[in-house]
Amino acid sequence: MKKTILLLLFCSIMIPISAQKTFEQKADSIIALMTLDEKTGQLNMVTGNWEATGPVLRGSDDKVKLLKEGKIGSMLNIRGTKHTRDMQAQALSSRLGIPLLFGLDVIHGYRTVFPIPLAISSSFDPEAIILASRVAARESVVSGIHWTFSPMIDVSRDPRWGRVMEGPGEDTYWASIMAKAMVEGYQQPFDDGLELMACAKHFAAYGAAIGGRDYNTVDISMQTLHNVYLPPFKAAADSGIASFMCAFNEINGVPASGNKYLYDILYNTWGYKGLVVSDWGSIGEMVVHGYSKDRETAAQQAIEAGVTIDMESNCYSRYLKQLVEEGKVSEQTLDNEVRKVLVQKYKLGLFDDPYRYCNPEKEANEILTPANREAARDVARKSIILLKNEGLLPVEMPKKIAVIGPYAGAKRDMDGNWTVATDKDVAVTLLEALKTRYPGSEISFAKGFDSKENNDRSGFEEAITIAGKADIVLLTLGEHWGMSGEARSRGDIHLPGVQEELACKIYETNKNTITLVMGGRPMIFNQVSEKAPAILYTWWLGTEAGNAMLDVICGEYNPSARVPMSFPKHLGQIPVYYNRKNSGRPSVDAEGNYSNRYIDIDYKPRYPFAYGLSYTSFEYKDITVSKDNDRILIKLNLTNTGDYDGKELVQVYVRKLWGESTRPIKELKACENIFLKKGENKEIEMSIPCSGLRYYGQNGWEDGKGDYKIFVGRNAEEMIFDTEIPVY
């Protein structure tokens, strides 16, 4: 009797454990059944035929046939519960019926479009970033999408690069915070069990392309790679991100898609367990780089480096089986990558129910909802930077309003680039928002200039005329939405065409002119900067753009965003960024010769990193800095001394004064967005862990101990306190 009870007890314990085979064990049980064709199939990602986000290869095979043969493991650019269900059904009809993964570039929203990532970055508000990512994730998973190719966390110091619009800007510390927030927003499972895979891209240093030219060569020191470009990816890996994506570029002679140095850091140093997907065709492009002898070699180099999935180069589908059969690649190497794909499919529950993301009812009820639009409006408000205000803002909107510029009514432009799922006519423009909010006002409109015809002045007269008759002018300037994004680098980042010429005439005609500059990057507009009474930088704000702009113009929201990437005064300054090295002869404000200044232009940016104005003012008092065990402690008292509730981005920068490697003159190491009601004050306490001072030096990683200068600043150029402190 006793033995029976013990046996039953043993079985009752063992069965759940045996039933709790790990995902890896389950994956291995399938791998054991797979042919080489089926294994390489799992590492093959192809696009849907009707929406390519890259050059579609000639003669692409019949994809349905490949699906039925189990030769495709994932697809991109298939969206909607109907289409994904159809494609999934094809894959399930294969011998082993392994379900597909569906990926999509949900970069700043699915159907409810949020501000472009560089704009959201300017909010310096992790909660806003999480909210935007969360809404995007929900709208994606109810539309059949398992995987977003986001966040793009490529730090960049070059606004000529078209893809700065997708990224976090110039600062490594803030980019790391943004990466963590986006992973949290994207990957947190929903109550119904649906969850989205995120993807850290582009690994790595894509933002360092020479000349700001997309896909161009990256040639940087190991110190710069480790101290500037890799940390946001480490933050994403530490946050449990499901995947990484290779960058197109080479780094110091080795393309990222076959760069063993990079993937040794990812898999072995960081202990990453997720998968890596190539960028579109990037494995095959290693031949074009002049790195791989041929496409077969490229396939071998990529799989040996640890690239799991081949997106659209067909190198894996064409050569991997042959490489294994010829013994050039071990089947174990292949199995290791196949396992990563199958584990993800288990994690998403696709083996239990391959159609669990294909619920038409959820899709019909959870997209572009009023709550999602309100979230988009909230994040958009927080992404508007007040660059200048000579007392004009905020305004009580008067009777006669002149609206000038093509972007005031341009629905498509409001979404910016990288909106692969949205309807192009959903966004609320400034004009629409005005008419809805002020139905009794006399609102006149003139294009003034054409967003694509650069030297056409034929609209000037009408614009000047309506400006002269109005109580207030809303002037919209900027670059066309398609002038930033992938393969959209610009050699000249001035406001295009004759816009500034018109703007100056408008300012002469009506002093009550509010200028709204829209675009996907920092641009140069010195005449506007100097002559405009008020300037708001509104980027591309997405579905609720017009309402968010008016919320700020009318004072319903006090602007709180800050510059995420320095605005140059002159093209010749680029790259211009705040965390520069000092050199032995730093630029000085006086006419100092023999310094690293220019003799013909100002070396300082027009708007520095973290610059941004408010309708209110803040006073900092009682600032103290101390070493407290394993952290630097900063305390201060902050008061809202103005007439509006508002947010202040309190920033703490550090400078290591000397050591075995020179270090930047300042680096952001702590920042906090503090909301205070007018008149309110608050004791603020911030800290920097000493581990956050580690850096990569001449001989690898250093602990960062040394003599420091600690700054508290309002932006990267405006320090309001500094002190020196030994950190040992």
Ligand code: GLC
């Ligand atoms: C593009 C982009 C990448 C995107 C991928 C899929 O070329 O570089 O960011 O995720 O292809 O569309």
